[in-house]
Amino acid sequence: MHTITRQCCVWIWLAGSFAIPCGFTLAADAPVSFELDVQPILTAHSCNSGGCHGKQRGQNGFQLSLLGFDPEFDHAAVSRDARGRRIFPASPENSLLLLKATAELPHGGGRKIERDSEDYQTLARWIAQAAPRRVEEEPTLERVTLEQDSFSLTPSQSESLRVTAHYSDNSTRDVTRLTTYLSNDDAVVSVDENGTIQAGSLPGETAVMARYMYHIKVANVVIPQTEPLPAAVFESLPRNSFIDEQVYKKLQTLGIEPSPTVDDHVFLRRVSLDLIGRLPTVEEAKAFLDGTEGGTKAERRAKLVDQLLDRPEFADHWAGYWADMLRPNPYRVGIKAVMNYDNWIRQQFRDDVPYDSFVRQLVTAKGSTWQNGAATLYRDRRSPDEVAPMVSQLFLGIRLDCAKCHHHVFEKWSQQDFYQFSAYFAKVGYKGTGLSPPISGGEEVVFTSTKGSVSHPLTGETMTPTPLFELPSGQPVAATEETDGEPVDPRVALAEWMTSKENDSFAEVQVNRTWGILMGRGLVEPVDDLRATNPATNPALLSALADEFQASDYSFKQLLKTIVLSQVYLHSSEPTPSNVADRLNYSRHYRRRLRAEVLADAVADVTQTTDSFQAMPPDSRANQVWTTRVNSIFLDTFGRPNENQDPPCERLPESTVTQALHLMNSQQLDQRVRSDNGRAAKLAASQKTSEQIVDELYLSTFTRYPTADERDYAVNLINAAAERRSVIEDLMWAMLNSPEFSILN
Structure with missing residues (x-):
């Protein structure tokens, strides 16, 4: 039996069940657990954060695992490394760990705890008990919960979070004080170190993360409009599908009236x-x-x-989005391989292949990179730990990169999860010349090998291919068997699990x-x-x-x-x-700026001129270009990915001054507007009236007829000109430079 005291109250821990209030203190003789009591203190005070001793090489010779994901390593670092000089069981208060934490000795991190604090007393008792790794019958932390995980606040209102830790012996502990909090948007809702959430002055919504050790919970906070809208506003809105029902239900809760329907x-x-x-x-x-x-x-x-x-343009347009996510640098993996890869992606959209089939073909791809473009995925990502995070991010929305080195900072994924998932790709084998950048011109064949494994970097354990989570049915991932003498390909089982309708x-x-x-x-x-x-x-x-x-x-x-x-x-x-x-x-x-290739093709359509791209047939459109290595100042200016960037590539959607200057000053754009074979020249030479010319300019550029004022102004300019071609060219140039052209409303 262990006695736990707080002020005048006495709490008795009996037979595997106890509840401890916030701010508890253990009795002087109660055993202190490193994992349950010490590590939470180090984490709460950011000692093992990425900016302090949790960075890759530690800080000033003292290294801890990031946010305490490796208790064995941390215990050794505190109690045994540096010849054990960080703790002094004979006189705990003189331990370097405490003298630094209280800033009684110089400490780059400053004062973290006070000498009379509960955290100080807990650390001192642990040291006095000879800094044990574990205590007898020590439970394990299984999960954390929030007393309330949804809040609707008025502007400037505050509420408090309360976090409870749950252990394997059915005991619970209030860990609000030792939990780390983070708001996704401080301008909407802020949160302090004690878990007090403070609403801002404006309506909005965000999420607040509460992290205790490697367990995370989220509280959703909404600040509705102070004056709710009448129910009749939403009852009168037309609804075409379930999408409208869900969006309007949320808007009604927030008191936000939607904009009207477009023409x-x-x-x-x-x-x-x-x-x-x-x-x-x-x-x-x-x-x-x-x-x-x-x-x-x-x-x-x-x-x-x-x-x-x-x-037919549908396939080229949507294949371009996937090309950003899949297409590698041709000088790394080979020009022919990338061209085949690009053709394969486009063909999937031409054939209207279902999405699950598209993904299965990619994940299980094998064969020659000159014959099966999908196999280029494995020519670029050549080791299991390179393929796994790309596959999980693209097809599951799970970013595993952090878990390669440590427990994911903002998620539940551990190193064990990362390397078990990577093991699905352990038997990917290669035949051929391999990579030889910057040329890499050879053919390579991807096949399923009889050998290959993935080991945990810390324990050395050989990993068994394991999905990241169980499907609702609880059924295990289907095992694959040898067929026609072919070895078992773990990727087939992975593809079945990923594309299951339960996933x-x-x-x-x-x-x-x-x-x-x-x-x-x-x-x-x-x-x-x-x-x-x-x-x-x-x-x-x-x-x-x-x-x-x-x-x-x-x-x-x-x-x-x-x-x-x-x-x-x-x-x-x-x-x-x-x-x-x-x-x-x-x-x-x-509103958003048009994608680079879309904007380039729009310029071509409005001016009725064609682009000329390297390594492309005549009259090709920008949406058909198969690699970002094809030179184009226009496409680079408007945000196509860098050719050396690893997929998946992200484009920056923001408009820039450089883009505006390019549209205003580009000699190539000016030449296309003033081309003798372009739309402006053809309109000027035609028998069309000024009104018809203005209508065509507006319809081709803005997909609308001009307003009465716009028509009158433009018609008067054309009629007053001695030579109407130059006026038409100037009008077209001005329209191409307007936000209505380059921004999708």
Whole structure:
């Protein structure tokens, strides 16, 4: 029996169950556990953080594992390393560990604890007990919980979090004081070291992370508008699908009124650029805007979406997004291999291959890199620990990179998880010349080897291929057997587990990625970082989209159609007083700059001139370029990935001064506007009236007719000019430089 005292209260620990209030103190003779009592103190005071002794080589000769992920290492570092000089059991108060922590000896980290504090007393008792690694019948920490994990606050209101640790012997402990807290957005809600959350002055929402040792919980905090909107506002809104129900339900809770529905010309331009990366032609715009095809507005929009999804440009446009995530540097893996890889990706979209089949082919790819482009994935990532984090990030939304060296700082993933998952790729074998950058021109064959294993870097244990989590059914990953003398390929079992309809993460990361492309922001950002500490802004919508994706047998086109025909997709990008501050809930359409290749092709279409790209057939479009090694100042300026960047490549979506200056001053753009074979020259030489010319300029550039004032102004300029070609060229140049052209509204 152990006695635990706090002030005048006495708590008795009996037969495996106890509850300790916040701020507890152990009795003087109670055994102190290094893992349960000492390590939490080191973590709470940031001693083992990345900026202190938890960095890769430690600090001033003293190294701890990052955030205490390796208790064995930390115990040795404190009690035995440096000849045990950090502790002095005969006189604990003179131990270097305590003298540094209290700043009684010079300490770069400053004073961490006070001599009369509970933490000091706990450390002193542990040292006096000869610094044991474990105590008798020591339980293990299994999980932590929050007393409350959802808050709705008014501006400037504060609330307190309370964290409870749960142990293997059914005991619990209030660890609020020793927990580390972090707000995802301090401007909305801040949190102090005691777990007190403080709402800001403006409406908003965010998540607050509470981390005790390697266990993490998240509290969601919402600050609604102070004046709720009448229910009639949302009852009157049209709804086209479950997407609208989920978004409007959230907006009603927050008291945010959505922007109105866009006109046909905005929808036509938006959906065309989103689905095929191409502006509508003048003829296509006229037909849609004039309603010559008949049918209701909803019917015409649905018909348009079907037509766009069947266009050949669809495959090139959407393959480009995946090329960013998969396509390596051709000078590293070989020009022919990358070209085959790019062709393979595009062919998947031309054939409308279901997403799960696309992923299975990639993950289990083998054969010649000159014949099966998918095998290039393994020519670039050549070791299990290189392939595993890429596969988990792209197809599960789980970023495992941190767990390669230590327990993930913001997630549950451990080194054990990382190397067990990596073991799926241990038997990937190679035949051929290998890599020889900067040329790497040879062929290589990827095959399943009879040998290969992955070992844990600390324990040396040989890892068994193991999925990152169990599926809801609890069924183990299906084992594969030898067929036709071929060795067992662990990747087949991995692909079955990943693409199972029970694996929600597989569907969620793809629908989130697609939603982010179409709506300007993912439900989770970054789009491939799905974790408890980075929750979705609308979890119910993410889950519903994933369910719909699975129900359609992972039809990518059906997913796109579901999103672009929703009422939420039709919101105007013009903010209202109610939603001007909303950045998370899709009460309006979030504006974004056109993708580099899309903008380049739009310039070509408006000017009616063609680009010339190296290593490409004549009249190729920017969306068809197979490698970022193809020179293009325009594409580089507008944010295509660096050719030396490892996939998955991220593009910076922000507009820059350099981009604006390029559109204004580029000699190449000026030559295309003034080309003798371009649209401006053809219009000037035609028999069209000034009004017809102005209409064509606006329809080709902005996919709309000009307003009355715009038409009058432009017509007067043309009619007053001695030579109308130069005026038409100047008008086109001005329109190409306007935000309406380069920003998708």
